[in-house]
Amino acid sequence: MSNYAQRVLDELKARNAHEKEFIQAATEILTTLKPVIDKHPEFEKAGLLERFVEPERIIMFRVPWVDDNGNVQVNRGYRVQFNSAIGPYKGGLRLHPSVNLSIIKFLGFEQILKNSLTGLPIGGGKGGSDFDPKGKSDTEVMHFCQSFMTELYRHIGADVDVPAGDIGVGAREIGYLYGQYKRITGLYEGVLTGKGLTYGGSLARKEATGFGLCYFVDAMLKANGSSFEGKTVVISGSGNVAIYACQKATQLGAKVVALSDSNGYVYDPNGINLDVVKQLKEVERKRIKEYVTAVPTATYTEGCSGIWTIPCDIALPCATQNEIDEASAKTLVANGVKAVGEGANMPSTLEATKVFQDAGVLFAPAKAANAGGVATSALEMSQNSMRLSWTFEEVDAKLKGIMEGIFAKVDEAAKEYATEGDYVAGANIAGFLKVADAMMAQGAV
């Protein structure tokens, strides 16, 4: 690592000692930026990295709401507006009991580079709360969302900051949040993405992250003389990203044999029946273990990390951060995995990533591979501004073009600055260069 990047990382660790996920993301990014930092001594003079690692603004707030028994509950809300050099802040809202400032900062930091890679004018941000939607009634979720937006509305806007979904935030939550924003401000504007189709949502947004992941992995495989055709695929998670990754991988000729949730995983050697999964997860909001009731030839195993012991050609982690550790990565490699595509954000630990790269596994890092969701959110913003709706095919074609474009940029940056095939370095460098240029142009204060 360059002396400058190392010094900034040391300061960041001292200042944010308890934020382990943020430190993990920053370590990977700053380590891989060395060749760029070495080439641009003016960055140090301008304090560019010190500014880059510090969010422009952090908003933390109380979210009080009343449950179905009439009891007052209090959660903590966050919005981290990390970087607006290339556009309004953009990034999802996560509702999960594990949410804390470190997780929101790591997600916001990654989002800066991801959004830059899309080629669209969007800055980086992220938010959420430690509220757990699981087991709550629709009314309780609505009360929470309304209270959350009652504070958040003052900090966002169609040209200021445009949140979207993430873990625990789907169409239902976006609807409640949008309704409250409109009620308070009187504005009918594209302030959130992932909206329902009757009130400004974009066709193909629901599918975008999972489809985009497969478009990226397909481009990576093809550049290396392979494809999805005839491959066995394991996908973790069974939420928005996992479901549509499963659909597109299957369309591209692969057989997906496993899915999971935070309790366990199902293995279906005949190939996952996606109609069953959609009914369970999108309609009935049930657990993945119910899959074996509808498909008795499949098996269910308790515990989610065991999914990585299933032999496969391609692994697509689509659940959450740090779900593949070093031991799981070694098992996947020993079982012959050829490619890994990160649908979730930072699903591989730093040690796991090294295992894959050392073993010559094709490795598609999250900030490039899962950028299809935010890219399509930016297309939703464009449609809102133009008061137009594109067809599913139009949006899907744009998404495919964007993902292939991201792969080309990442591949080229890896060749120019790092090692051919090191898509982790390629993604960080390609994403950073545009943001750095904009930050330099806009001055230091």
Ligand code: NDP
């Ligand atoms: P969903 O809430 O729709 O689904 C999340 C899935 O992951 C569920 O199956 C959930 O299981 C599982 N999961 C969540 N937390 C854990 C955990 N701690 N351990 C094991 N499994 C877990 O979320 P999304 O599909 O939208 O998001 C999945 C990942 O993709 C996240 O990392 C997100 O940041 C990333 N992402 C999402 C985008 C989007 O457009 N939605 C865009 C880019 C990235 P359970 O039901 O048991 O909680």
